[in-house]
Amino acid sequence: MYAQNQLAYAPTPYSYTPSSSLTATINLDQEVKLADNAAERDLHESLAEIYSIIITLDALEKAYMRDSIREGEYTETCDRLLRQYKRNLADDTVSTAFGNLESFKLEWDLEVPKATERLRIGLPATVETAPSNSHHRSNLSTASASAPSSNNAPHVNATHIVSASENFITLFDAIRMNMLSKDTLHPILVEIIQAVNKVTDRDFENKGKIVQWLITLNQMRAAEELTPEMAREVQFDLNAAYDGFKGALE
Structure with a gap:
């Protein structure tokens, strides 16, 4: 019935003739530079x-x-x-x-x-967060085993407490002196969160405020400064976090 041989491809109503204007004009053996200088x-x-x-x-x-x-x-x-x-x-x-x-x-x-x-x-x-309870206990057990006497553990813990308190005070002093740039306050906040995590793994009241201000400062440019309103908020929030930290030690 069908005298013609079946085509190996689907015929289209249009034929394509390559245009010389679309032909690549670059030398394919030539190195392409991604930068000019x-x-x-x-x-x-x-x-x-x-x-x-x-x-x-x-x-x-x-x-x-x-x-x-x-x-x-x-x-x-x-x-x-x-x-x-x-x-x-x-x-x-x-x-x-x-x-x-x-x-x-x-x-x-x-x-x-x-x-x-x-x-x-x-x-x-x-x-960002304190070590897990099991990890914290493991570290304490290792420290106790290697210590010459049981009196050393409270001494080490007290050192961390003092360090954390000093970092909080350093932050408050910086704000009072209007040292409000990111590159001044962000490192202090990092030291605060690291110090309190060495003291306790408890998620004490307003601890999240420290992390929230770390995130806020992290989005700023290094030389960018907090506004006076933001500075007051930082001082208020970190005072609350400091009270929460001290409450966790009682």
Whole structure:
């Protein structure tokens, strides 16, 4: 019935004739430069490093949640990645090209929720929260076993208490002296959260205020300062956290 042979492809009503105007005019053997000068090359390298940091940080967070990495190794690696991320963005040219984390993720199609949260907080999870009860007891048992007498444990604990109290007072003094820049207050807050976590693993009243202000400061540029209203809020919140800390020791 059908005299014609079946075509190996579906025929179309249109035929395509290549146009010379669309033909590639570059030499395919020629090296393509991604940057025209050293500054542009440095920018691309910095953005590539930021991309790599974000991917690595997300994998690290997942490994920590699965207990696939020791706490000490996690803390050291996470802290180094966070510092490298901040150091790259300290350059104004890189910061401008980067934009913000959400726009960068959208541009490069990144799905990294764990890294996003860690970069938002700006601290390793082991610093953000106190060690678990079992881990805390294990450390105390090890310290007691190696101590020459039982009197040393209270002495060490008292040292941490004094250190935490001094950090709170340092923060209050900085605010009173109008030293309100991020690069002044953020390190003090980091020292406060680290110090109180060495003293107690209890989630004492208003402890979350410390972390919340750490997150707020972490979103600011280094030279950016708190407004007078924000400074009063910090002092009020941290006074409440200090009272909560002292209450946890009673």
